Amino acid sequence: MNTSAGDGSTGQAAYRRSAGSPRGEARRRELLDRITDDLAINGLVDFSLRRAARAAGTTHKVLLYHFDGADDLLRQAIVQLREQRIGNALAVTTREPGRQTLGAWVRTVWPVLMRAESGLRVLDQAIGLAMYDPGRYGWLGREASRQYLPTLVSICPADWPEQRKVEVAEMILATLRGFLVEWATSGDTSGIAAGLEALIRALDREEAAGA
The missing domain is CATH 1.10.10 (Arc Repressor Mutant, subunit A)
Structure with missing residues (x-):
């Protein structure tokens, strides 16, 4: 580039x-x-x-x-593309206490993140650049986290301590980002689907533990 x-x-x-x-x-x-x-x-x-x-x-x-x-x-x-992607994800789901679990939210949002019109291609390339040349392009990864994490924190149960919200948000972000990279590099949809189910189970257990 x-x-x-x-x-x-x-x-x-x-x-x-x-x-x-x-x-x-x-x-x-x-x-x-x-x-x-x-x-x-x-x-x-x-x-x-x-x-x-x-x-x-x-x-x-x-x-x-x-x-x-x-x-x-x-x-x-790129910031604008991510804002559009976050808006698209939020438009298809509402995280309301007692109505939707974290796992269900992830299950609903995942197909939206996979859509080509969400800017998936260029945002994956941006993360690739951040990994390839962190000295010059590391900001692409750092800014992605700064944009996505507030949304992920906001969907966590309101009664959780802030630190716990951040920890779970970081887990969701890192795991979904890994799935997107795996999809872009290997196309292993069955493996990703299995991993997504494991993430959802982990989130269900995390939420049940805090109930």
Whole structure:
């Protein structure tokens, strides 16, 4: 993946920023939406400022007016993809005390996470980059955790201590992330299905123990 401007420019304050004006912010959101859609379809391979400009129907200089270079643009696009994914997951289920267990929530959400339109491909590539070059791309994994964990903590029983909520949320995140990587690399759907059932049983036991 090439995150340079494509012409030797680094985007280091070479152009005036939109500085958060209402008009500038609206234009920035419009550009980001277009580039996020392109990433969801085409992935991170060969991502560059010039490719982003083509997807947005503008020039790399216009992008540098609104963003602090290719890495900043990539960061914001991936954050937006994750926000969409979290929203899609929450839209299909409601975690209400006495109505749905943690295990049932995971069972309902898992198919949503597997959908291509959820940005699965590019988000898997982002985690792969974080593993391959943590010095440069480790933030892709760290920011994923910061985005997902609050949602996972929120679905835990309200009467649990905060530390327990965090521990269970970390377990869910790490396990589902592992399943997604396994699916992307091996396609072992039967093994993943068996693992998912084991996770659900573990969550049921955890919740029963706290009842």
